[in-house]
Amino acid sequence: MARPLVAGVTAFVMLVIVVLLSMFGGIDQAIGADFQYQCDTALGPDPSSTMTLTPASGSSPVSPSAALTVNPYAPPTGEPLDADATDRQRACLSAMRSAPHQGAPLQTIETGFAARCAREIIASLLNRAGGAGAPTRPLAPATMTAAVIRQASAAAGAGRCEPLESAGFDDASPPRLEVSANVASGPLRCPNPTAGGTVMLPDGLAAQSLCGQLVAASATSPGDLVFWGYQRNAPTRVAVAIDTTTVAGVDPVTGDMIRVPMPVGRDVHVKRVLGGAS
Incomplete structure (x- = not known):
């Protein structure tokens, strides 16, 4: 029971941080950059931006591991998405319910x-x-x-x-x-x-x-x-x-x-x- 509870609390905390970022901007640049990177990876590049985002080196709030089963940006089950979020942010948060957290792109060719x-x-x-x-x-x-x-x-x-x-x-x-x-x-x-x-x-x-x-x-x-x-x-x-x-x-x-x-x-x-x- 402890592990799902911790995962749920972590997801809720990260959701609060994301909402605060959307409201005030720049509270934590590393988390904000990581969130945007997760969005671009899940939804494709932001059409309103010409930048290609990359994960912040050494500052990702979550270890980039394929073994993560709960994305830290996923809203808790049943939690409504923030009404003040942009359409892009809402689509991203919705996607995080399924998408795994992404670290830097894999660099190894798979030969299995x-x-x-x-x-x-x-x-x-x-x-x-x-x-x-x-x-x-x-x-x-x-x-x-x-x-x-x-x-x-x-x-x-x-x-x-x-x-x-x-x-x-x-x-x-x-x-x-x-x-x-x-x-x-x-x-x-x-x-x-x-x-x-x-x-x-x-x-x-x-x-x-x-x-x-x-x-x-x-x-x-x-x-x-x-x-x-x-x-x-x-x-x-x-x-x-x-x-x-x-x-x-x-x-x-x-x-x-x-x-x-x-x-x-x-x-x-x-x-x-x-x-x-x-």
Whole structure:
């Protein structure tokens, strides 16, 4: 009982600090900068700012760890969001209910079994694209990413990487369909990759983009999710990384799987949702 109570008190204290920052400004620059960094990581870059925020070195109020299960900026359950907050702040606080706290972007390339399996699964989907084994209806982008991550993470535990045909990805037994991409629709908790087991991502594209740990572009690894084209606090595109220069995603016109160069720009976010099982 003590741990949930401490987490709840911590979240409430951080919420009070954020509200005070919005009212008076500059009370604690380190926490204010960290909060803005969390917002940009969760919602995409602030369209009203031209700056690319980075975590304050050595001054983050929370240790940047993928093992954190409660974001310190998440409002307590049932706590209403501050009426005086801006729309951006309200969207950010709502997202913090699901999004893990972010530290500096990961700098290590992932070479574990799950990552290798994700690359094999993507290669299989690309080989089937447009052919006899391809799905007969267009794929929803978030459905594709959820299925790839689910199968690759399960393979790490089983020690056997199988194509998605055997994981319920065919037309007879499709994976979960994509749902509304409204980040404020409910508390969709992101999975913790360090916990092991099968990683089940939320269905919607916006909800998926809140999950995982931010990755430096130079460390992009097979199985990392790449989000871009942010509009109204949510991405419009998602793909699965093959390596540091190439991603695979759903063609928005044809619905087929395609391989494209890694997108570049201020609003490209790479997130790691697969654990590092060897």
